[in-house]
Amino acid sequence: MTLIAGKRTFRELNADIRTALETQNTVCVESVNGQRYIGSGLDAGKSIVLHGTPGNDMGAYLNGGKIEVFGNGQEAIGNTMNGGEIVVHGHVGDTLGYAMRDGAVFVEKRAGSRAGIHMKEFRQMQPVVVIGGVVGAFLGEYMAGGTLVVLGLGNPQNLPLVGAHCATGMHGGRIFLRGAFSQENISENIAVRELTVDDRAELERHVKTYCAYFGADEAEILDVPFHKLEPLTARPYANLYTPN
Amino acid sequence: MAYQPHHNWTPQAQKEILKQARTGGVLLSGMSNNKPYPIYWDKMLLNASQVTNPSIDPLREPMEIRTYLGRKPAKLEFHADGSLKTKLEPQVQLETPILFSAMSFGSISLNAQKSLAMAAKKLGTLFNTGEGGLHPALAEYKDCAVVQVASGRFGVHKEYLENSRFIEIKIGQGAKPGIGGHLPGEKVTVEVSHARMIPEGSDAISPAPHHDIYSIEDLRQLIWSLKEVTQYKKPVAVKIAAVHNCSAIVSGVARAGADIIVMDGFRGGTGAAPTRIRDNVGIPIELALAAVDQRLREECIRNSVSLVVSGSFRNSADIVKAIALGADAVSIATAPLIAMGCHMCQQCHTGKCNWGIATQRPELVSRLDPEKMHLRVVNLVQAWNHEIKEMLGGMGLNSIDSLRGNRLMLRGVGLRERELEILGIAHAGQ
């Protein structure tokens, strides 16, 4: 089933999407024009395909469902996502995957600032964000778990792979960076390490999926060396306070 | 050697310096502001009726304290057949204007939180999960739960949001305005980790601000995302600390779409806050409330949102005064904790609470029996309810609706002109 978003309000559009998904598992929406909250809380087994530019908070609280966007995304995609998958054939704005707990986000091209902040993991819940292009400042700030991958593909302007203050306050999870990056953009208390065998296996899995979605060359991507960022301590602020 | 008496360099001041010289740490305290700032509740007096209008005896006349929270339209419209045309936003019915403030599982024990949940259910009011998620053991109390969404989004997912009476976005807290929450890893036990959905022993860092909120329109975005995901069935509240510019902030929050605004004064409690912040940041809730209520009225939007205030309500008279200043309801935390045994030692942050309240140690937690303790909380609130009714009756009112914003019922004592002006009340004798 195909819906036309056009200039309709987010409330109307989202109500229609929800109604459509009561009787079927997939709905396609054409000419999306900044409508917010599309697919928020979408449950497992349901999927939405979007053409155009979905608005902020797309896939917020995503609950196992899948959203695929043919076009660019705006801010706060996958906010507080609890599971499922988001695939964006284009760029995305700031705060991608804020506080996401599980599921995967694949962005073909660049992402803005504060991607993957407050990402966390819990038992079998292991969130993954793969960004095909470069990424802005504050990547993985306060990150507490999960995996962030930045590939830096298609960067004609030669922008830095990651912006300033990468991984500030990070106390869990891992960030895989492909190719060279500026050490001064990486925060203190972060270790830059070689990938272990397990890390490499995980990375290859994510790259494979990325290539399957966007038709990139897997071998070419993996040919460039990767580094892994991880916190030096899981308790960066353990000694900050004195009981009074 | 004993400290020499000094008016300025008190023993406490010297001790704190020595502690910081030893550790290099930020001083951390529990409970609430312990400095002798003015307590405006004690400088306002209530009215009672004599002759020109009668007082009402709550023992034999109906005396209503039922309170509804939620967004209200400016007017109701009806169809020609008399049925209601206006569709109301979801409303929360409370049988008392007293709610329990946010206290997460982590900052307090599960037994303490369960006692509040049980009491809330019996009293027809609500408890608040704080930002610690809702423990499965409390699932049966979901209809009297306020679930909180703070910057760390701990335990926040669709089902959590749906398992609530309303959702509260925490922007700030009176005990530590501008400062986030930080639950140290040693308090993240298996159970706590389960409710917060983070690994055991890891720090739960929930900084100020929300990193998806850098302006009022971003707050609007979060408010509506919560409404969308719960399909407009849950009111969304926003909690802020009472700070200098709170009237403008609250006005913005109301316009951003919040259904309920919770404002926490500088005497609000906490499990842990930097001492300096706790004792020096924020403003008294009395002044903040008066200013906010007046501002919202001047902007003609007071009626559209509910206003809940918190920050050290010690007794029912404080509550009556708050409602007369303009609050819809108040939220209490320290008082029910005292009812459960708290002795105000202000050492919550150590996690060694003797009373099984602010601790996760099993041997201490087991000292607090929810079956017994919830009854003490019920007793407390029922006693306050009755006192509120007595005071209402004395003023010649038989519904709390007629007290709300009724500032003629208040007179100041020992207050300066400017304070009276901000509180919007006359001086005693006027």
Next chain:
Amino acid sequence: MFKREGEVRIPSGCAIAAVTDRSGTCFGGAEIIDCIALMHDRSNGLGGGFAAYGIYPEYKDLYAFHIFYDNNDARVQTEAFLFRHFDIETFEQIPTRKVKSITGSPLIWRYFGVVPQSKIKKNDFDEDEYTARCVIRINNTVPGAFVFSSGKNMGAFKAVGYPEDVGEYYMLDTYKAHTWTAHGRFPTNTPGWWGGAHPFTLLDWSIVHNGEISSYDANRRYVEQFGYKCNLQTDTEVITYLFDLLVRRQGLTLETAAKVLAAPEWDVIDRMPPAEREICTALRTVYSGALINGPFSILVGSKYGLLALNDRLKLRSLITAQKGSKTFFASALCILRRLRGTVLLRCALLRQRRQNRLSGRRQMHCVPSLCGNLPDARH
């Protein structure tokens, strides 16, 4: 120096009465003067007044402004304003009779006028709203002028004195109305200001009121959010504005407005059938600031009809009776003794009240409006 209404809040006790002919037949003012005179002891000579509906049939489509002036300057200034904002068809001093006990009279004038079409087109509101704003503007800005009546085909008449003397003074026996209300005042202070006497009016609304409401400031602060200014600080003023807001501006019926001001109790609402419960719950939650609390009995005159309303606990006396096509309301039963063949509705109400008390419950007595006969009636 005593302060006037507006400078200070003055509680007062009162007597109120009303007579209406449901057939729409107009009758003289003697009857209402008799009624209110019988309740002489409920007032203290510091204020009396009447409202009469149907008295200006020849000008029924014109706004009738009754205005007090402290001096001629106030008159000149007000007239300049009035002539600028209305097409005034005619104006005159309101005729009065010499009555020994009525002294210190201001200048009392009346004006009949329409709102020029050009004003309505220019502004974004209707002629009632335009007129209400003009009245409020005169009362707030012209020193020594007070518009005490501004409806169509109706008028208020009031003064400092006992109501029966006030009726005599204004020669009310010479007017014919289908509905009369009256008020005798017992203020606890002696402002001696004619404008402070009742009824309080705005447009067609006139309110006479007995009691002191305890919810005053909650009601004031509620209604002021909608652009009203309670300058006189009187209960009657705030109640008038509440009715104006709910009925004229928001389109509720008089009966629904009564359910807002004297709302059913929550446990009564809880027992209602679902549809009714939904409506009453919505009314109480949305209009909680308009709930009037404390003892009151009020008589509300308007183009929508006459409404008599008691507080929820029935703390003020108010009785009603019917004779032929006439319905009477009053604070005291005695006024009805002279009316032979009267059906005394109060007995029925009393019985109901006793039953309610036996079951531990009192009830508000809301007598619905009797406006079926009136030309502009809504329902």
